[in-house]
Amino acid sequence: MTSKNILVSGASGLIGRSVCDALRRRGHTVRTLSRRHGDVIWHVERGYIDSSAFDGINCIIHLAGENIAQRWSAAARARIVQSRLATTRLLMSEITRHGRKIDFICASGINFYGYDRDDKLTEESPSGSGFLAELCCRWEGAITGSAAAELLADAKFIRTGVVLTPEGGALKKMLPIFKAGLGGPLGWGHQMMSWISLADIVRIYVRAVEDNTLTGAVNAVAPGNVSNAEFTRALGAVLHRPVCLPVPEFALKMVFGEMARETVLANLQVLPQKLRQLRFEWKHPDITTALKAMLQ
C-alpha cells in the first residue's frame, strides 16, 4: 500500500479525531484543516484557506459541517447548509487552482434517501425528500457538478448512518437516561434505524483512502438494521436496565421540531450493498455485539 498525504477538514470532530488517528497508525501523513486549531486554518465566510494547505496533498477527506443535532431555526438551517456547501466550494476552487489530480472523500448522510421510506435502500436508490435529503444532494452535487470535478482522481461520498459511540453523538446523550432506568423507544419505535459503530465508520474511511475500487456513493451502515424498539431493548439489556414507556412522538416534535422527524424518528432501512460486494468485514455487524463492545 502506498501511503498518502491527506488533508482532513472537520478533523476535530467525533469521526474526524478517530479517522486521523487511524490513518496515522496506517502510515499516512495527515494534515488537519480547521477554523481554529488545525495544521492549516480556513475562514470559509471570507473564502480564505492557507495557501500551503494543498502542498503535497493527494487526498482530501471533507468532514466539516455544523452539527445537525440542534433545533432547526432559520439561522441554524443556514449554518448547517452553508458550512457544507461553502466549505466544499472553497476546496473545489483550491483544487482548480492547484490543477493536480486528487482523491476527494466527502461525508454525506443516509438522510440522502429522505426520512420515511419503506423500501430497502441501496446506493442506486433515488434521493428522498426533506431538509437533510436536499442538503445531502446539494453537498454531493457541489462536488460532482463543479468545474473542478474532472480534476478529481476519484470522488467518494460516505453516506453515513447514525454513528454509535459512548464518546459522542446520539448514544452519549441517551446513556444517562438509560442508566437511570428511564430509557424508552422514541415515538412508536417501529421506525427502522440504520447505524454504524464508530470503529467501523473509521475503518470505512480508511478503506476509502486505500482502496480505489471503492468509489462513488457508499452506504456506511452496519448490515444489522434494527427498529428503534429493538435498539432500545438491546441497550437496556446490555446495561442491565429496564426499558420504560415510549417517549411520545408529539413530545419529540414539540421539543425538537422538524429535526426530530428527520433524525430520531426517521424510518430508513439502508443496505451496505457496495461494502458487501467488496467483502468489507464489520467489526460490529449487529447491534448487541456493537453495544456490548462499547459499553461492557
Ligand SMILES: NC(=O)c1ccc[n+]([C@@H]2O[C@H](COP(=O)([O-])OP(=O)(O)OC[C@H]3O[C@@H](n4cnc5c(N)ncnc54)[C@H](OP(=O)(O)O)[C@@H]3O)[C@@H](O)[C@H]2O)c1
Ligand atoms: N456522527 C454522525 O452520526 C453522522 C451521521 C451522518 C453524517 N455525518 C457527517 O459526518 C461529518 C462528521 O461528523 P461528526 O459527527 O464527526 O461531526 P462533528 O463532531 O460535529 O464535527 C464536525 C467538525 O466540523 C467543523 N465545523 C463545525 N461547525 C462548522 C461550521 N459552521 N463551519 C465549518 N466547519 C464547521 C468542526 O471542526 P473545526 O472546529 O476544527 O473547524 C467540527 O469538529 C459531518 O459533516 C456530519 O454531518 C455524521
